[in-house]
Amino acid sequence: MRVVSGIQPTGNLHLGNYLGAIRNWVRMQDEMKDGEQCLFFLADLHAISMPHTPAELHKATLEMAAAVVACGIDPQRSVLFNQAQVPAHAELQWLLNGTARMGWLNRMTQWKDKAGKNREGQSVALFGYPVLQAADVLLYQTTHVPVGEDQKQHLELARDIAQKFNNDFASEDAPVFTLPEAITPPQAARIMSLRDGSKKMSKSDPSEMSRIELADDADTVMKKVKKAKTDPEPLPSEAKGLVGRPEALNLVTIYAAVTDNTVDAVLGEFGGEGFGKFKPALGELLVETLRPISTRFNELLGDREALDAILARGASHARELGRPTLDAAYTALGLVR
Ligand code: TYM
Numbered sequence: 001m002r003v004v005s006g007i008q009p010t011g012n013l014h015l016g017n018y019l020g021a022i023r024n025w026v027r028m029q030d031e032m033k034d035g036e037q038c039l040f041f042l043a044d045l046h047a048i049s050m051p052h053t054p055a056e057l058h059k060a061t062l063e064m065a066a067a068v069v070a071c072g073i074d075p076q077r078s079v080l081f082n083q084a085q086v087p088a089h090a091e092l093q094w095l096l097n098g099t100a101r102m103g104w105l106n107r108m109t110q111w112k113d114k115a116g117k118n119r120e121g122q123s124v125a126l127f128g129y130p131v132l133q134a135a136d137v138l139l140y141q142t143t144h145v146p147v148g149e150d151q152k153q154h155l156e157l158a159r160d161i162a163q164k165f166n167n168d169f170a171s172e173d174a175p176v177f178t179l180p181e182a183i184t185p186p187q188a189a190r191i192m193s194l195r196d197g198s199k200k201m202s203k204s205d206p207s208e209m210s211r212i213e214l215a216d217d218a219d220t221v222m223k224k225v226k227k228a229k230t231d232p233e234p235l236p237s238e239a240k241g242l243v244g245r246p247e248a249l250n251l252v253t254i255y256a257a258v259t260d261n262t263v264d265a266v267l268g269e270f271g272g273e274g275f276g277k278f279k280p281a282l283g284e285l286l287v288e289t290l291r292p293i294s295t296r297f298n299e300l301l302g303d304r305e306a307l308d309a310i311l312a313r314g315a316s317h318a319r320e321l322g323r324p325t326l327d328a329a330y331t332a333l334g335l336v337r
Pocket of ligand 1: 004005006007008009016017018019020021022043046132133136137145146147148149150151190191192200201202
């Protein structure tokens with residue numbers, strides 16, 4: 001088993017990233033057996049597909065590295081790096097650009113959402129974004145990719161690209177790429193905004209009240225939970241009673257995810273109660289969960305040298321692990337080197 005996943009360093013790590021992705025990274029790391037490997041990276045090359053401020057990207061990359069370690073990724077056991085220090089990601093993207101089809105990329109919902117009506121005004125990088133994501137994964141003969149629901153379509157595309165490349169340029173008994181599988185945790189694959197239950201919790205939402213960040217202090221967490229949008233009804237005793245109540249469902253889902261429970265089990269405890277009782281319980285649970293993470297996060301941020309060393313070491317390891325596949329892709333395409 002080879003596990004690979006990434007996160008964009010655009011803003012602070014929030015509860016959606018944590019419950020939808022990073023917590024699952026940590027679980028997979030902790031379950032690794034001898035000979036298996038986890039690689040986790042900061043997708044800084046993806047981050048330049050949207051308008052950005054260089055100084056902010058620089059700072060956010062280091063902060064995200066600290067956040068991922070604070071959440072439990074151990075750089076001694078997992079390979080942790082940023083894409084920009086492993087040029088093979090960008091190189092392989094170019095090689096795969098010959099295989100990816102415009103029509104496939106045009107169908108990506110993230111492209112459609114981000115570009116909106118102004119497709120002509122978007123960067124080429126935003127359009128080609130999923131090909132870089134395919135390169136991230138295919139470079140390492142990855143078998144499993146832990147991601148949230150919103151990234152599943154990009155993973156399907158990576159499989160399509162791998163399959164077409166193998167068909168077009170490799171023999172059946174010696175494929176260049178392994179077809180990766182997306183893994184999404186059963187609970188909390190999708191955490192929604194605290195202000196609008198129909199939108200995912202996101203770093204790009206202009207309202208800070210819409211998300212809980214891992215670096216938020218206890219008072220901020222309590223305030224955001226208490227101000228989260230809800231409805232006046234008490235909680236039902238079964239999950240089906242939450243149909244048509246997206247904000248209520250989201251808060252119960254978060255509680256269930258953090259306690260590793262089902263939504264029904266949470267409702268077994270809180271069914272019949274109003275939000276006046278449920279919100280403080282959820283707020284306290286989150287404060288307790290985030291406290292050790294934010295303490296560690298602040299410690300790590302204070303030691304820039306150690307952070308640089310973690311990323312440099314991870315990048316060097318990743319370059320070594322990716323080299324055979326990159327070489328095989330160049331050779332398969334007939335490129336002279
Ligand atoms: P990104 O940076 O948007 O998010 C990182 C991870 O967090 C998950 N996630 C969520 N899960 C549940 N609820 C939410 N509200 C929520 N918001 C984000 C995402 O599904 C993701 O797993 N393109 C990717 C980064 C990437 C990548 C890769 C991932 C680049 N290359 C290769 C996997 C493999 C992205 O922008 O994720």
